[in-house]
Amino acid sequence: MDDTPRRKAATLQTLADALGVHRSTVARALNPEERHRITPELVQRVMEEAERQGYRRDIIAASLRTGKSRLVGVVLPDLANPVFSTILDGVSVTLTGHSYSMLVAGSGGPSDKQSEIVDTLVGRRVDGLILATAMRDDPTVSCCMRLKVPTVLVNRAEDKMRVPSVVPADHIGMGLAVDYLAGLGHRRISHIGGPEEVSTGCLRRQGFQDAMTAAGLDGSRIISAKSYDREAGAAAARQIFARWPDTTAIAAGNDLLALGALDYMRAAGIDCPKQVSLTGFNDMPFIDLVDPALSTVRVPQFDMGKAAAEMLLAAIADPDSAPQVQRHPVTLITRQSCARVGV
Amino acid sequence: MDDTPRRKAATLQTLADALGVHRSTVARALNPEERHRITPELVQRVMEEAERQGYRRDIIAASLRTGKSRLVGVVLPDLANPVFSTILDGVSVTLTGHSYSMLVAGSGGPSDKQSEIVDTLVGRRVDGLILATAMRDDPTVSCCMRLKVPTVLVNRAEDKMRVPSVVPADHIGMGLAVDYLAGLGHRRISHIGGPEEVSTGCLRRQGFQDAMTAAGLDGSRIISAKSYDREAGAAAARQIFARWPDTTAIAAGNDLLALGALDYMRAAGIDCPKQVSLTGFNDMPFIDLVDPALSTVRVPQFDMGKAAAEMLLAAIADPDSAPQVQRHPVTLITRQSCARVGV
DNA sequence: GAAGATTGTGCGAACGATTGCACAAACATA
DNA sequence: TATGTTTGTGCAATCGTTCGCACAATCTTC
The missing domain is CATH 3.40.50.2300 (Response regulator)
Structure with a gap:
């Protein structure tokens, strides 16, 4: 006699059962792209039932089916360096704004370990990768290209611009x-x-x-x-x-x-x-x-992070677009560490 | 006539087909926990075929089946603050050492947005959560407890210690x-x-x-x-x-x-x-x-990050253990900003 | 040498969402 | 009225792994 029967978490099926329709109908009612095919009145009922049951779409299951995860991997050379955490901040802002999540990996180590990191990330089905670790000719980038996972470089770029990059001037x-x-x-x-x-x-x-x-x-x-x-x-x-x-x-x-x-x-x-x-x-x-x-x-840095994320989103949307490098303007800040010579 | 037939990515099934065994057998051979039940010679053959086909276990599919993701969510109040990125660094080290990945979210905003963040993270089936954002009585923590997702607090703790915490003295x-x-x-x-x-x-x-x-x-x-x-x-x-x-x-x-x-x-x-x-x-x-x-x-900070991750791992392994708060020792560092009074 | 224990594999149903296809009903056109 | 054309739903396969159960073969033990 538990007053909160702890129902096993709502799924499309439980919603469908409650409403007496098929689960695919529920799925369509819940999907803004497909919603127009469903009777508005039914959509309404589905939404209400979803609310009542506290339905949450299972991204894992959706990922398995679609192959897309709305997840991007971010690889940084050094988490402790404020320069990179600022970039990360920018990436984060743009990504969450587009309901993507961010898988962060600090490489910390040599580049052989990097391929491992990328492997892990790709194994998690990330839709794309942002690398702040690139060397001028980077095997990890080759790896990403072979795997055909959209990749953008930030802060550091390759000599031959094989992938989109966001760098300072x-x-x-x-x-x-x-x-x-x-x-x-x-x-x-x-x-x-x-x-x-x-x-x-x-x-x-x-x-x-x-x-x-x-x-x-x-x-x-x-x-x-x-x-x-x-x-x-x-x-x-x-x-x-x-x-x-x-x-x-x-x-x-x-x-x-x-x-x-x-x-x-x-x-x-x-x-x-x-x-x-x-x-x-x-x-x-x-x-x-x-x-x-x-x-x-x-x-x-912050803007570069944002720009890199935007570029990645674009690359994900259109994987075959030509890679471009975006060079961000820099400015000289004069403070006290310089003096006129010989005074 | 492509010399690289671009096989559709290896799965347990493709390995099984190649070897003439059942896919579950392949799965067991590949799983160190189950491997002992399989003839060593067959294990060997499976490993070789896996290598040849470049098999990579699909974590998404595994997550769907098991409900576990080897993923933890980390919520920070401010990515740009070096204090938190240092903590993050520590968390990262421990987590990657245990083959967990890290989903990072910078809240940036007020606490109503926080529940949203936690929602997103939980929707991604994180096995646990590390919050560096906790207030002394935090609705987000209540939310995590209701959702029954293992949670540890770092740097900041609640007044009543409802969940494990790692804080400075x-x-x-x-x-x-x-x-x-x-x-x-x-x-x-x-x-x-x-x-x-x-x-x-x-x-x-x-x-x-x-x-x-x-x-x-x-x-x-x-x-x-x-x-x-x-x-x-x-x-x-x-x-x-x-x-x-x-x-x-x-x-x-x-x-x-x-x-x-x-x-x-x-x-x-x-x-x-x-x-x-x-x-x-x-x-x-x-x-x-x-x-x-x-x-x-x-x-x-770094050690606290590591400790928090370890604590979370423990909490994931044993969800019913009593929450403890770990108070890390602090030390006074004297430099130039203090002087004897009146000299 | 019969009864039971062990060992190595196979089988197939989950997990939950997506999506092409089918199909009925309602509607438009000739 | 017969023939198209929408429109709204249902159906079922699929994504790749996991794991309880079944089953045959081999090994013990009295």
Whole structure:
């Protein structure tokens, strides 16, 4: 004598039984696309009964039947990095707005593990993939293409644009930084580059070289870091000052590397910005609070996340459209880490 | 005449056909739990054929049949906040280690939207839920309990512990901060509290009051912020200096609020730490870099994320175990934002 | 050597939604 | 009135796995 009989969760069949119609009719009444084929009055009754029984469409069952899951996989190189969580935020907003859900995987590891991650995601029947981990020539991307799962790259792109990508204007951005430093009178500018295997590392380095050349300066003072983190930045800074002690400015490949350089300079007793000016790249959250506040190139991470999600949705809708790369504009943010040379 | 006949993706049936056995036999051979019932030699052949056909178990179909998805939903209040992405990182590590996947939803909005999020997640048949959004008495938690989906709370807990939770030692932590400030000679200490509706806000405020009382000081100088962000922190700081202009130290409810206070003090020409000392809570990433480097109470976010995931796994395995709350130890990190009073 | 226990496979019904096809009824046209 | 044409529903197969049950063959044990 339980007053809440705990009915076993409503299904199309239970609704159909209660209404004395066939379950397929119920399904159609509930589906906005099909609804017009059903008598409006019946639709009404179905809706009411669904409400009463607390019916919830079983996405799993629907997925099995249709092969579509309204699920997308997002692979990030590093969950702990605010740059990527901001991108994720943007992706999330767009996706939930289109009633998609987001399967998130932080790779954390090397690329062999990545294919595994993609495998898992694809095994879960994701409708598409957003990768923030791409290398300039990425086997994981090949894998996605082979599997024919719609994929878009964000932040980092491949050299040959095989899939849609949303990236910052890396080359231009680094040019902005160099021009700014040169404008402050700096002539001996060094660059801490990101990893060569990823587009951001490569493009920003090229941007550095080109802008230096254009300014009539020596663009060969470059140390490339193994990874985008503070330790690598510090190590690179050490090498820079060992090889080019007369360096008056450093343009770093991203904010984390700049932070590392700052660590090193602080330890080495080099004053920033008095003795050496420093720029970063990304304008990641809270970077404006460091001491000295870092001048950097702002990348619209949130917007890029949103754009990537939109692009993926488009790719899912039309899998055969030609891949395009969307380059988002960047802006120079000047703060306290740069000073006019020699004052 | 395609040399890659693009077979329609391998299933148990295609393997069974190729081997001349029944599909259930193949399933058992592939399942480590059942494998012992099958002739080893046949297991071998099945494995080889699976390899050859590139068989991948269809999790969707399996989920439909079993009602289990090896999927957990994670709901965060704010993707952009590094504190939560660090927790997420921890959750991710543990979960992927147990071959679970992670459905991430950033609520972003009010709690009515939250039930919707939980609905979506549950509709996707998640095996469990991790909520970092809980209020002290949370309707969403009620919803989860009604739905009988295993749930654990992280960072924030409910007052009555209806579900397992992993939280920092908020009360103790704030005591650490107060004792430290008192030890530096401060007597007129104010508190910027977090929102009263969440446990962190409430417990830290109580910790503040209790520690102040224990130190024989006036613990009533409290302004509670509406939300955990920089703007709210700045607004609260403004009020504090308006009402208690003789304040020499501020213990903030978290780092973001402390940052806001710093913003205000900077704008108001109040020197930190010379005139006013300041502590935060969380020790969020990069907070050590602000100027002045913030003294704060370190919360092991990553570990808490891992612990929450482990707890959820346990709750999934044994849904009827009694809910426990796991309180993680916190430590005081002293940096440059505090000074001895009156020097 | 008969009765029972064990072992290895096969069988087929779920799980719940989707969808092409069929079919009756109502309606339009000639 | 006979012949189309809609329109609204029902029917049943399908997606790929899982798992209780059945059954034959082989192995014990007294």
